[in-house]
Amino acid sequence: MQEITNPASGAHRRNGENYQLLPEEIAAYRRDGYIVINDVLTEAEMAEIDPWFDRFVAGEFADAMGRDFCDMSQPYGTPMEKFQLVNAMLPSKYRPELANNIYHRISQAIADQLYPEGTAALDYEQFLAKRPKQERAEFAMHQDLGYWPKTENTWTATFSLALSDSALENGCLQVVPGTNREPELRAHKPKGHDEGGSRDDSHTLVIESKPTDKVAYLPVKRGSMTIHDERIVHGSGGNLSPHWRKTYVAAYRDAETIRQERAMGFTHSHEDSVDWGEVLG
Ligand SMILES: O=C(O)CCC(=O)C(=O)O
Numbered sequence: 717m718q719e720i721t722n723p724a725s726g727a728h729r730r731n732g733e734n735y736q737l738l739p740e741e742i743a744a745y746r747r748d749g750y751i752v753i754n755d756v757l758t759e760a761e762m763a764e765i766d767p768w769f770d771r772f773v774a775g776e777f778a779d780a781m782g783r784d785f786c787d788m789s790q791p792y793g794t795p796m797e798k799f800q801l802v803n804a805m806l807p808s809k810y811r812p813e814l815a816n817n818i819y820h821r822i823s824q825a826i827a828d829q830l831y832p833e834g835t836a837a838l839d840y841e842q843f844l845a846k847r848p849k850q851e852r853a854e855f856a857m858h859q860d861l862g863y864w865p866k867t868e869n870t871w872t873a874t875f876s877l878a879l880s881d882s883a884l885e886n887g888c889l890q891v892v893p894g895t896n897r898e899p900e901l902r903a904h905k906p907k908g909h910d911e912g913g914s915r916d917d918s919h920t921l922v923i924e925s926k927p928t929d930k931v932a933y934l935p936v937k938r939g940s941m942t943i944h945d946e947r948i949v950h951g952s953g954g955n956l957s958p959h960w961r962k963t964y965v966a967a968y969r970d971a972e973t974i975r976q977e978r979a980m981g982f983t984h985s986h987e988d989s990v991d992w993g994e995v996l997g
Contacts, residue, residue, distance in 0.1 A: 718932040719884070720752055727755040733818070734825040745830055745873070749896025749948035753826075754940040761818045762879060762939055768814055769879055769962060772804040773845040781810055783919070783986035788844070789853050791908070791918045800853035800954075804843040806985055819964060823875045826943070827968035830873050835971040839872075840984035844963045846887050846955040853887060856922040857951035859895070860967070862904035863921060864946075865980050865990065871970045872946035879962035883935040886961040887953045889942050892929045895949035902949070919986050923949065 722741075729736045735756050745751045771777070775796050778785040784805035787794050808814040820838060827836035846853040861870055882888040907920040929949065934942045944950055955961055967984075969977075977983070982990055 717884070718930070720932050720934050722752045722754060725753040725755070727758070729753070730756075730758075733821045735822055737826060737829045742830060745943065745945070748893055750891050750893075750934070750942060750944040750950075752934055752936060752940070752942050754937065756822060756826075756941050757819060757877065757939045759939065765817065765819060765964065766879060768807065768811065769843050769845070769964065772807055772810075772843050773802045773962075777804075777810050781805070784810070786919065786986060788855055788920050792916075800847055800850040801855060802843075802845040802847070806840060806983070807843055808841065809985070819875075819877055819966060823877075823941075823966050823968065826875070827873050830943070831871060831968075831970070834869070834871060836871075836873065836968040837971040837974055839967045839969040839974050839977070841964070841966040844965060846952075846961040848886075848955060848958045848960055851954035851956055853955045855887075855952040856907060856920055857892075857925060857949055858904060858921050858923055859901055859947050859949055860944075861901055861946040862923065865977060865982050867973045867976050869970045869973050870946050871973070872967060873943050874946070874965060874967040875941055875943050877941045877964040877966070878936040878938050879964055880960055881935075881937050882961050882963065883957075884933050884953070885955075886957040886959055887955045888936065888961070889934045889944075889950060889952050889963075890931045891934060891944060892925075892949040893932050895929070896945050896947040898947070901947065925949075 741751050783792055786792055786803050787799040787801055788803045789801040876889060902923045904921040904923055906915050907918045907922050982988055
């Protein structure tokens with residue numbers, strides 16, 4: 717089993733609201749489709765986010781959110797008390813107080829370093845939480861691009877800030893290195909499609925693994941983060957531990973691409989009216 721860490725990164729890289737990447741990390745992101753960076757947010761900064769995360773995950777805003785409050789490991793309609801992998805989409809849409817929070821500001825500064833050739837903008841965000849001892853709280857392996865409408869420029873950097881320590885035991889992010897360079901996107905199908913399931917039953921898509929796929933695990937401590945691109949095959953396993961796994965995802969895309977998505981009516985809300993047949997091809 718391979719676990720990827722980056723001991724060279726750390727709090728010393730912070731300069732105000734910037735976190736300075738090394739040229740080799742920027743090169744690694746382009747080559748490998750992911751990086752891990754440590755100690756990006758301070759404890760005091762995360763303490764601003766924690767209460768919001770917990771309120772969303774507890775379902776406080778569920779009535780307003782519709783399908784944007786769901787379980788990514790189970791079909792829509794699963795009762796909240798049975799959720800395993802709690803997903804709260806677009807938290808700042810539902811609580812505008814969260815807009816431009818410290819995580820956004822720092823991740824924007826990092827996205828700018830990863831994308832000097834264009835303009836990176838925040839496209840969407842989500843809170844993800846795996847309940848303790850939920851071995852089926854799996855995020856099915858996928859490529860993010862498989863979830864999205866086709867656009868000419870696909871540039872993306874998806875940040876995943878650990879609000880709890882994340883390790884193999886509680887279902888940390890896992891990637892298949894090298895898949896970001898596959899010439900074709902793999903086919904994505906709605907979860908449960910073999911039994912007739914469609915995108916109306918569950919938002920989740922799955923791909924078939926290849927025998928050559930070698931998974932690498934990305935364990936991170938609270939305050940650290942992973943960043944992955946739109947083509948790398950990734951997902952996460954169940955939570956076997958007695959502790960929550962809590963992650964705050966924020967995805968940056970090319971600003972013009974976001975304009976095109978919105979023109980198609982695509983906001984990353986599970987309430988969007990998008991022809992998924994068209995998207996999935
Ligand atoms: O962190 C996870 O469990 C999976 C998240 C994910 O797939 C994503 O952010 O694209």
